Amino acid sequence: MSINLLRDIRSFRVVVIHPQDAEAEELLRQLHRIGCQARSEWPPPKDRPSGVDLIFLDMTQLLSGQGRLAWSSADDGPPIVAVLDYESPTVLKALVDYGVRGFVSKPIRAFGLLTTMFMAHRAAEGERGMRKRLHKVEQRLDGIKKVSKAKAILIEQRRITEEEAYRFIRDRAMARRTTIEAVAAAIIDASEMLMAENPGR
Amino acid sequence: MECTPKSGEPWRVGVLFSQTGVTAGIERTQLQGTLMAIEEINAGGGVNGREILPIVEDPRSDPALFAALAERLMTEERVGVLFGCYMSSTRKAILPVVERRNGLLLYSTLYEGFECSRNVIYTGAAPNQNGRQLADYLTREYGSRVYMVGSDYIYPYESSRIMRDLVLQRSGKILAEKYLPLNATQKAFAPVIRDIRRKEPDFIFSTVVGAATAHLYHAYAEAGFDPARMPIASLTTSEAEISDIGVAASRGHVTAAPYFDSIDSEANRRFVARYRERFGEQERTNASCEAAYFQVHLFAQALRIANCMDTDRLRDAIFGQEFDAPQGRVRIDPDNNHTYLWPRVGRVDADGRFEIVAESPAAMKPDPYLVDHNAAGDADIRWRRQATV
Numbered sequence: 001m002s003i004n005l006l007r008d009i010r011s012f013r014v015v016v017i018h019p020q021d022a023e024a025e026e027l028l029r030q031l032h033r034i035g036c037q038a039r040s041e042w043p044p045p046k047d048r049p050s051g052v053d054l055i056f057l058d059m060t061q062l063l064s065g066q067g068r069l070a071w072s073s074a075d076d077g078p079p080i081v082a083v084l085d086y087e088s089p090t091v092l093k094a095l096v097d098y099g100v101r102g103f104v105s106k107p108i109r110a111f112g113l114l115t116t117m118f119m120a121h122r123a124a125e126g127e128r129g130m131r132k133r134l135h136k137v138e139q140r141l142d143g144i145k146k147v148s149k150a151k152a153i154l155i156e157q158r159r160i161t162e163e164e165a166y167r168f169i170r171d172r173a174m175a176r177r178t179t180i181e182a183v184a185a186a187i188i189d190a191s192e193m194l195m196a197e198n199p200g201r
Numbered sequence: 202m203e204c205t206p207k208s209g210e211p212w213r214v215g216v217l218f219s220q221t222g223v224t225a226g227i228e229r230t231q232l233q234g235t236l237m238a239i240e241e242i243n244a245g246g247g248v249n250g251r252e253i254l255p256i257v258e259d260p261r262s263d264p265a266l267f268a269a270l271a272e273r274l275m276t277e278e279r280v281g282v283l284f285g286c287y288m289s290s291t292r293k294a295i296l297p298v299v300e301r302r303n304g305l306l307l308y309s310t311l312y313e314g315f316e317c318s319r320n321v322i323y324t325g326a327a328p329n330q331n332g333r334q335l336a337d338y339l340t341r342e343y344g345s346r347v348y349m350v351g352s353d354y355i356y357p358y359e360s361s362r363i364m365r366d367l368v369l370q371r372s373g374k375i376l377a378e379k380y381l382p383l384n385a386t387q388k389a390f391a392p393v394i395r396d397i398r399r400k401e402p403d404f405i406f407s408t409v410v411g412a413a414t415a416h417l418y419h420a421y422a423e424a425g426f427d428p429a430r431m432p433i434a435s436l437t438t439s440e441a442e443i444s445d446i447g448v449a450a451s452r453g454h455v456t457a458a459p460y461f462d463s464i465d466s467e468a469n470r471r472f473v474a475r476y477r478e479r480f481g482e483q484e485r486t487n488a489s490c491e492a493a494y495f496q497v498h499l500f501a502q503a504l505r506i507a508n509c510m511d512t513d514r515l516r517d518a519i520f521g522q523e524f525d526a527p528q529g530r531v532r533i534d535p536d537n538n539h540t541y542l543w544p545r546v547g548r549v550d551a552d553g554r555f556e557i558v559a560e561s562p563a564a565m566k567p568d569p570y571l572v573d574h575n576a577a578g579d580a581d582i583r584w585r586r587q588a589t590v
Contacts, residue, residue, distance in 0.1 A: 060355070064358075064380060086355055087315050088355065090359050107300065107301065
């Protein structure tokens, strides 16, 4: 798994958003040594670069009102690694604003670059995985609430037990080849419709 | 780096202050302070019998040129110690050069903190040595509705961030925060002046730096505002800027700095007199100039001990060194390469001199990584306000 990740890095397409100077050159040289396809871009593009696996972003120019980018890191987008020459609070806040996952400091040293890219990539992947899991868990929780509410409706209306209510929902789901949550949602909807027609009940 | 030069040969040091460009006005005074200190030391027999020889270059306020000249000084001229830089962008530009070649930069300008290079000694104010003192004075004397305007780079952003925290903690309000380019013209300040007129702040916190400073103060004066009720407050407007701005448009405005040329001490009077004799009667000293001056003396003390230009030995020797500077006794803090300094607040009088309206009774320890300036203890604001007439 980790070795694959390292192999992946060698095939990365990287964009270096940094003024064209000695520091940018040093960074590009090292990226080429690592095996990445790296190119530089300056001034910063108006839109988030597409078709790249990692972005290096020079922070100093982006702090001012004029310099601020309209885009930052996207949830599913390439991770952003900052290129820093300051680490004062204003800069740290910008790292959060831009969703930065790692940094390299100036003067650029070869050592640390591979590690930073590796960890930024891992962090981005890890976060993507977490987000998927979180989404699933949220959906499940939502489902459980719905089923619970649907059961309560059935218990009251049909004067059955909880177990009977659950079986009712499950059987309907199997018969219609749909999910228990979908049946529960339909029961809740129907019940709300009927309530609306008979306010006094 | 070359350690001990051959017998009789001078100690060669590099000097990198702009003599042209947006910050030449103040950097020229730092160059002069540096040269005067070197001349004093040489007049006294030099260091261990050898004179100090300054190799002066003009980086023209351009960070790329600062880097190129630092490289040239350290390689071709084989210089291991540099005195220089005003703006942070120029310091950051030469830092890679100085670190790579293990040289030593002595940096005599106030800055935004959050730095501690092994290859730099910082003798200008760190943010905890001027910001809080200024905020305390202003909120007490004028009120706490603040309008912020500055130049568009990191030092103003950080200084404004700190002032914002300090003001909000004092139940104040930030009415605006505007940034203009370093080369802004006076016309560019017109919208800011209009906005100030509308919003009626208690004071204007300016982090405008360099040549544009005069534009702000002139625009203010032309608008007819009253500094007695709504002063411009700054960390950077010094005697050098007042010479540009003119006394009329400077009067009543406030600056926080460890040094003003009006400091009433024997050491300062001698310093100012010698400076005027050397560079002209109209010349004025200021905090950046004074730091450039005393840091050379501190360096010479270290050099006397180390007796060589090896950076590691010089650094060890300079840590803890003290000197009776014109502002008071200063000391290099071994904890963080910065300097114990004497915070003061001054207000420009009718003659264009700073009346010192508040001063710390003790030198303040530098704390370059301080984030929350409100959290600093009471000891930091032990200060005594001088009676205002």
